[in-house]
Amino acid sequence: MTRSILAAGLLCVSTQAALAETPILHVLTYDSFVSDWGPGPQVEAAFEAQCGCDLVFDAAGDGAAVLARLLLEGTRTDADVVLGLDTNLTAQAAASGLFAPHGLSPALDLPADWSDPLFLPFDWxxxxxxxxxxxxxxxxxxxxxxxxxxxxxxxxxxxxxxxxxxxxxxxxxxxxxxxxxxxxxxxxxxxxxxxxxxxxxxxxxxxxxxxxxxxxxxxxxxxxxxxxxxxxxxxxxxxxxLQVEVAGMVAGTDQPDLARQFLAFMTTDAFQSIIPETNWMYPAVTPTAGLPDGFATLIHxxxxxxxxxxxxxxxxxxxxxxxxxxxxx
Amino acid sequence: MRWHAEPRLIKPAAALVAAVLVLLNLGALAAVLWRADGEATLQPADWVALRFTVVQAALSALVSVVLAVPVARALARRRFPGRRLLIALMGAPFILPVLVAIAGLLAVLGRNGMVNDALAALGLDRVSLYGLQGVVLAHVFFNLPLSVRLLLQGWARIPAEHLRLAQALGFGARARFRLIEMPMLTRIAPGALAAVFLICLTSFAVALMLGGGPAATTLELAIYQAFRFDFDLGRAALLALVQAGVGLVALGVLGFVRLPATRQAGLDRLAPAPPGGLARVLDLLAISMAATFLLVPLGVVIARGLPHLADLPASVWAAAGRSLGVAALSTLLLAGFTVALTLAGLRRRWPEGLGMAALVASPLVIGTGLFIVLNPLVAPSTVALPVTALVNAAMALPFALRATLPPARQTEADFARLSAALGLSPGAHLRLILWPRLRAPLGFALGLGAALSIGDLGVIVLFGQTGTETLPLAMQRLMGAYRSEAAQGVAVLLLALALGTFVLVERLIGGRDAGA
Structure with missing residues (x-):
């Protein structure tokens, strides 16, 4: 009896240790991104399938609220990646010094040139x-x-x-x-x-x-x-x-590799194909399967x-x- | 120990509640100021916002309370089947989430609403809801129920002997109003005016949705803007101080005009039959007009949302469970706060002012301040729900005290000497004298607190994380994801939960006489 309790205890400890080894990536984003109908749940499943990590979304209102929340938390923030600012907000975000260069240069399908070292578009x-x-x-x-x-x-x-x-x-x-x-x-x-x-x-x-x-x-x-x-x-x-929605890596992140991996993942098919019918925006990189049928009827x-x-x-x-x-x- | 001495426990309990409230209000403001850098100044647009805020709040308070007088009197003296249900239902707008209520109001009074369709069918011009008139109308929609309930408590406490005496002396309607009802109103109405004024003072979404544009900017919106748009914490705190200043001035003015309570002892006998004839017709008119104004929009909300109730996603039901949990915790806290401050308030004035102070504070500043304070200690999202419950309790406290303190003081004035003369112990005095007379208003107060907590979007928005969404937040997210039909379903669920909780808590605490 004593032995089985001990075994159970050890098992418990080792499970916790295993859990503790799973790195957690915190992504701060806006509310509608994480809702059941937004991209959040599918993005989480797709990224977790390949990262060996736990992706946790923190949500705050809309893009401006996300920035306000980040500025309020400052360097103390848990967030590793901030997703959902737009270009009308990025100057203020960049000036905060809270973001680090992403170092990525994927080919993008944007109706505008893109060369921002801190922020990478995910949709527009x-x-x-x-x-x-x-x-x-x-x-x-x-x-x-x-x-x-x-x-x-x-x-x-x-x-x-x-x-x-x-x-x-x-x-x-x-x-x-x-x-x-x-x-x-x-x-x-x-x-x-x-x-x-x-x-x-x-x-x-x-x-x-x-x-x-x-x-x-x-x-x-x-x-x-x-x-x-x-x-x-x-x-x-x-x-x-245009509204170009972007994500950026937090400079003080304790998971820089994972954050960069997420940003790289963001412009791949797995992420981009989720966007049109959940966020109802154009994906930053057109998925290989193309856009959903209804998008062809839209004005250009x-x-x-x-x-x-x-x-x-x-x-x-x-x-x-x-x-x-x-x-x- | 006999009742003439205050039980020893009351003072420290009230002091503890006071400390929590002061920390919550001033502490939050101080935290925001502490994080602010640079000097903040008021801009010309802020003065325009200040003027609009005061004008709309004053008009809303005045219209709500004036309209509430005939309605409350009619409800107080008439008895008819379904009266209690009607009173409960009429309270619903006050506890509804703002967006739900506005949707209902627009369905009736909006551009394509019933009233305008009827006007158009008669060949008349459509009337516009947008502008100051819309803001005031929406605020009256929200606050008429509260005003009616507060005044109703006043009518319920007019000793039946006075009414019988008035009848025996052949008082007409005017004499009855001047000699019996007016003295009651001069005691109750200022508090109701203050409560409505303070609620409308921090109005944000109503003014913005129905105001028609930036001319209808309130101070709370300016605070929001300072946070969100400029991330200027100093300006936000300064505007919050201006807002609090206006609220305190209003409290002071209304506290000043309040007349000293007259001492009217009664034996709680049955009231005489109400007057018939014209008075009866007018009462019927007052009740039916108020019921139409308040209930038709609710009916539309229900009719729209009911078909979508069945296909709500599972996450919505989880959110509903979370909201009920928050409401339960919030109600417990509110019960503690209210009882401590009401008992302490029997012998001193400060608990009342302190309770009201929570209304003066900007919810946005409290939320942000708490966030600043908690952020270094714990991940704010992990305490999102308890913090929401605490802030909800503090926000509901002013209404609770409004409901419990006047009858508590009246009871004390009527019976304290008798209790002391009889040598009743504090326990016996509480059980035999105070409880039977206070349980109805206390039930109302706690029911209100529970319902408000269910409908509140409040600080959860600032603290939220996946897995902590409450029902109002779930509704917001549905709307943000184009799912407006599902959101209408959630609106019905919110309405049902808020109203159900209100009735349940009020009956559990208030007992048989609840809703009187």
Missing amino acids: GWFAFVYDNTRIPDPPASFRDLIASDLSVVIEDPRSSTPGLGLLMWVKAAYGDESAEIWRGLAPRILTVTPGWSEAYDLFLNGEADMVLSYTTSPAYHLIAEGDATKSAAQFSEGHY PAPSLLLPPDAALAARDPALDEWRNALAR
């Missing part, structure tokens, strides 16, 4: 105004069209949401010094400004607004997951601003607009003032 999308094509047969084809229309749009607040900030940059990149005038023109069209994407999209789905600021890929969700072809994205002649805007991270950071505060002054009337 164009911002766009999504509408119901059964109700609006003739959607606006530019910001000026939208201003001249009697449509109502719901947008996200640039101070609390990454798409909201993306729209700010979109108008800035397309109109530069004229952007204040564009915002003044848009003001009467804007039904309301929501804290985040999901609230805005919900208002749109409930028929509160004619259009919502979302992505060109949003109609693919309705088409593929719901068999619903009534949602479309309006193509604007000014071009569409040109030109693609994107401010470099430093320019985006510099433009942010003045653009926000313009936005606020125009909309506060």
Whole structure:
């Protein structure tokens, strides 16, 4: 009896030792990435199958919340990899000194050049105004069209949401010094400004607004997951601003090799093929099997607009003032 | 020991609760300030936010409480089948997650809502919900139930003898209002006004969703922005101080105007039959209008979500279990806090102010402060659920004390001398005098705390990790993944759990008279 308890105890200790030897990789990301319907669960399974490690996701709100969380934790952070910032946030993230170079240079399928030493894209999308094509047969084809229309749009607040900030940059990149005038023109069209994407999209789905600021890929969700072809994205002649979502390695990580392995894994087929139908964005590297069928029906805007991270950071505060002054009337 | 002396245990228990609350509020703020670098200054936009915050909170409080008067009076004096159920259901908007409630409200009053469809069918212009009117309307939707419940407690405590005497003396409606109901309202209404004002003071999502744009920026949003957008902790703390200052001024003003409690001893006899005729019609009107305003949006939420309830993923049910656990812990903590501060508050004023202070603080600052304090000690995600329960309890405490303290003080005023004269022991006084009169408001308070905890998104967002998601967070994530139909199913589950917990806790603690 005593011996069996001892044996059980030893077994227990040795199992714990085995567990302790399994390295843990902490990836800090945004909420919708780790949800059951996001890429998280599949990515975790695929990476754990090859890394001999335990992949743990920590989640915080959206991209901006992820950055705020990292800045709050500072060098004390558990995170080894941060995944889900976009190029409007990376200048601030880089300035924190919390990221280390990834040292990778995979071939990417982006509508823009990429050479950031700290951050590596995992997916991207164009911002766009999504509408119901059964109700609006003739959607606006530019910001000026939208201003001249009697449509109502719901947008996200640039101070609390990454798409909201993306729209700010979109108008800035397309109109530069004229952007204040564009915002003044848009003001009467804007039904309301929501804290985040999901609230805005919900208002749109409930028929509160004619259009919502979302992505060109949003109609693919309705088409593929719901068999619903009534949602479309309006193509604007000014071009569409890009959201490039990136990941980076935390400088103070205790698992540098594993973190780098994860970033390398991120641009492989195993990871990239999960993205289109879970994150509903374009994969950074088109999988060998190609994109899901529904993606072929999506608009393909040109030109693609994107401010470099430093320019985006510099433009942010003045653009926000313009936005606020125009909309506060 | 006899009752005229305060039992020795009460003071240290209240002091302990006080310490926890002060640490939670001031400690969090101090932690944020400590991590801040550089000097923070208020910008012109902040003054605009301050003005909007005060205007919307004041209007919301005033409208909620004024509308609550006829509704509470009608509910207090009428008896009809389903009355208790109606009262419980009417409380639902207050405990609903903001997004669920807004969805329901929009279904009725939104651009494509029932009201606008009816207006359009009649050839009239559609009315817009977006703007200050929408913010106030939504806040009234949330806070009318709370105001009604608080005033209802006041009506329930008018001694039946007064009403019988009024009837015997042939008081008309005006005399009854002036001589009996008005004195009660002057004691209860300021507290209700303060509570609603303070809730609306830290409003964030409602103002942003329905405000129509940056003109409707509240201070809490500005704090959020300072954190999230600029990562300027100093500015966040400064704005939080401004917000707390406004809240304290409001508390001070309303505490100042409150009249001294009149001492009305009663023998808790049955009330006389309520007046008939026009009064009866008006009461019916008040109840049915309030019920329509509060219940139709809920009905829409239920009708929309019910079909999707069956195919909710397993993770949602796990999240529901977690939420119930958080609510249970939060309710236990709240019970301890409330009892300690209520008993201590029988003889001194500070417990009330201290309890209210939690409403003055910015939830965002508390969450961030706790994160800063805990981060060096433990992985914040490992304590996400207990911390959520603690913050929920602190946030619900002001409402709990609002409900328990006035009746506790009234009971003490009425019976303390009698107990002392009879030589009742503290235990006997608690059991025979205080408990029967306080269990109903205490049941209400704890039920409210449990339900609020279930619906709260709060600090879990900041602390969250995979495997710690609560039901509101699960709903948020569903919405973030285009699964708005599943999210509607979760909304029904949330509504059912919050309401079910509320009714259960209220009945368990409050006993037969709960909901009176």
